[in-house]
Amino acid sequence: MxxxxxxxxxxxxxxxxxxxxxxxxxxxxxxxxxxxxxxxxxxxxxxxxxxxxxxxxxxxxxxxxxxxxxxxxxxxxxxxxxxxxxxxxxxxxxxxxxxxxxxxxxxxxxxxxxxxxxxxxxGQHAGFEKVGEPGAYAWAEVFGRDPGATDAFLRTVFPYTVQKIDAPGMDYTVFNLGGQPALGRMTMGEDFPPQVPAYVSVYFAVADCDAAVKRAVELGGTLQFGPMGSPFGRFAAITDPQGANFSVIDVSTTEGEMPPMVDA
Known part of the structure; x- marks a missing residue:
């Protein structure tokens, strides 16, 4: 690769x-x-x-x-x-x-x-050998309380172009590479307890979001959010039995129209 x-x-x-x-x-x-x-x-x-x-x-x-x-x-x-x-x-x-x-x-x-x-x-290991398919990495979002600092940092360190979702009351930034979305940034609001630090949320693709959530809970995982439909796929946030947070998303099952984007 x-x-x-x-x-x-x-x-x-x-x-x-x-x-x-x-x-x-x-x-x-x-x-x-x-x-x-x-x-x-x-x-x-x-x-x-x-x-x-x-x-x-x-x-x-x-x-x-x-x-x-x-x-x-x-x-x-x-x-x-x-x-x-x-x-x-x-x-x-x-x-x-x-x-x-x-x-x-x-x-x-x-x-x-x-x-x-x-x-x-x-070097010998370039990285993922598969992305965007069931069982593989699909997406990631940076969650933090200082969105201006995070956005400025990321576009300084990496060669991103930047867009924002143009929707009332939503502060979501998308970082693009070669015209394709590479990373999202979400602001942590009041619904996040103050002791929760900034973090990167990793999404793994699955063939069936609801089935993946059911199996995760059966195995001792904790459902934090969802499953929920979106224009990007049906997704849910989970904490595994050892405390690691991750999300699953079925990108083949979408709901609603894609939100408008504006250059930032």
Whole structure:
């Protein structure tokens, strides 16, 4: 697979204390199978959908008190240069660029509102081998309380063009690459408890949203929102049994008209 363009979401992974439990949950809900754990890289374990790499799970580092959460990585042709852009734009480097064998180079950072994300400079591993299909990554949104700072940061660090949904009372930004939507940004309103930090919400595509939600709840997950119809697909937000938040979306089942967009 060729490298992803700069700024494109290209990979997701998450830490789980109970790695086998996570494999069982996501295997049942999203149909994933799993490869061998890479002991050289902290038992990093890739997930596959139809034999194509779509995500990874990993146990926490020894002694780490890590909260389970999905981390979205953005593609970069030069992780070191992107790290400098992040600093200059008001972000914070959580982990400096680090070479991961021949697979690529990674970094971890926070945007000004506090949402954690990753940077990936692909080597042997370019990123997702499948997107937008059941079992694979479909979309992501940055949730935060300082939308102006987040929007300015993202368009400074990555080569996005920006549009906003033109609807009363809705503050939603879409970041585009090559004329195609790449990422959304949603403002956290009063319905979010103040202790909930800014975060990136990752959506995985499913063939049947309601069936995926039912199975997730049966396996100990918690339904946070939905299922709900939209012009983009039928979706729902879920928290897995270990506390990691994610969303599922059936992009083949849509309702209503697409909202108007205006350049920002």
């Amino acid at each position: 060729t490298a992803y363009p700069e700024g494109a979401p290209c990979w997701v992974d998450a830490m789980f204390t109970d790695l086998e439990g996570a494999k069982t949950f996501y295997g049942e809900v999203l149909g994933w199978t799993f490869g061998e754990s890479e002991s050289e890289y902290g038992n990093y374990t890739q997930a596959y959908s139809d034999g194509k790499a779509v995500a990874a799970v990993v146990p926490p580092m020894p002694g780490a008190d890590a909260h389970s959460a999905w981390c979205l990585y953005f593609a970069s042709p030069d992780a070191a240069a992107t790290a400098e852009k992040i600093r200059s734009a008001g972000g914070e480097l959580e982990m400096e660029p680090m070479k991961v064998g021949e697979f690529g180079t990674m970094a971890l950072a926070k945007e000004p509102a506090g949402a954690l994300f990753g940077v990936w400079q692909g």
